[in-house]
Amino acid sequence: MSKNEEDIIVCRCEDITLGEIRKVIREGATTLDEVKRITRAGMGPCQGRTCRLLVAGEIANYLGKPVSEILQSSYRPPFKPVKMGDLAQIHEGNGDCCDCDSEEEGVNS
């Protein structure tokens, strides 16, 4: 391996390296939430789908605990990133999209 282990990208969405993750764990973070709040790992478009387990593994390793004992962070909606323009066009009630032009209404409506 030519690459320094610390430079490995753990959170691809936010470009966070293993070195950055390990630093906050050394500084006292013991939960996924704390690591996320300080480094942004898991805050990007994929919402931690890949990095959650890696980060949990790092915490577990540092604390000498099984991964199952590491406190998870919450899964938050939406489950996939969704455009605001698409959300704005959903009609209450049926959840279908339509072609209505929301720009025609006044901002103050």
Next chain:
Amino acid sequence: MRSSADVVVIGGGVVGASIAYNLAKQGVKDVVLCEKDTFANGSTGRCGAGVREQWGSEGNIRICKASIDIFENLQEELDYDYDIEFVQKGYLMMAYTEKEWDQFQKNVEVQHRLGVNSILCTPEEAKEIVPVLNTEGMFGATYNARDGHANPFHTTNAYLKAFERLGGEVNDFTEVTGIEKRGDKVAKVKTTKGDISAPVVVNAAGPWAAPVGSMVGVELPVYTERHQILVTEAVGHLFDPMLMSFSLGIYCQQTPHGSLVMGIGDPNEPKGYDIGQSWQFLKKMSDVMCRLVPALKGVRVVRQWSGLYTISPDAHPILGTVPGVDGYYQAVGFSGHGFMLAPIVGKLISEMIVGKEPSIDISDLDLGRFERGDLRVEPSVV
């Protein structure tokens, strides 16, 4: 965990963190902070983190102006390893009714008198500040360049790290379950990790302020209410200031990271501790914001969540001591603007505790005002 302390601070949100740090800075040796979860897990880590001195009442303008003074040097003062991301790119407050516009003009007069350099803008001028803005229906706006926002996680963490360097102790996953008095005096704090003897305790428990107050027999007239919020993916620069409108019930900022954080109020929100999210919020938020800033149509929402406002009868915080309970201090009921107040409130509460004259008189923000019928009035709240 220490078994005795000079002061125990309850709550690891931005308010508790600021109070703890300021106490240590004032030279109080043995300060212990107890947080039932981890730092910034309450309202702080869920908030919009906007900071403004564009208020309508003299009291709020003064205190928020003093808080911004602190924010401007906070990164250096706390000597923080990361970035608290405090940026001052202004607040643009938009009026959509004649009444609101009248009020804004009055506010600006008061602001000018107190040294705030806010300006009145026509819709055209507002569009010069935010070119992507659709100004349809807007009467006018006010803008103040010194307002801004910061990162709530980092601000809280920065306070806690500086507090620890000054000898303070932070205990996470440590819930305060009771407070014992000896006569009228605070004597002992009971926690899930053991007892701490202490003559002074500070209630900075955010949404849980009322249950903590009742531990010393103080009844707090506050209630909690859910407020929803979302964040988008990071995109290129769209606009600088925090956009805010009371009529539309919205605020929206672009963070230094490029993501947009925004929220919209719901007048029918029931009181309570629910912090779930709704689909209706996503739709309403998108409806309003895509009209206001059409460029947002192509921007993707990545996460939504909610947090609690802790609201007092006059929507102002309740600060300081309570007659009859020696050694009990509180900083609660921030009514949706506790993030911006935390730096100055931490300073003022710590001054009170060490027996100094508070650098700003906040005696009218005590709990007793509700009994006296001396409620504070603020014409400019969301």
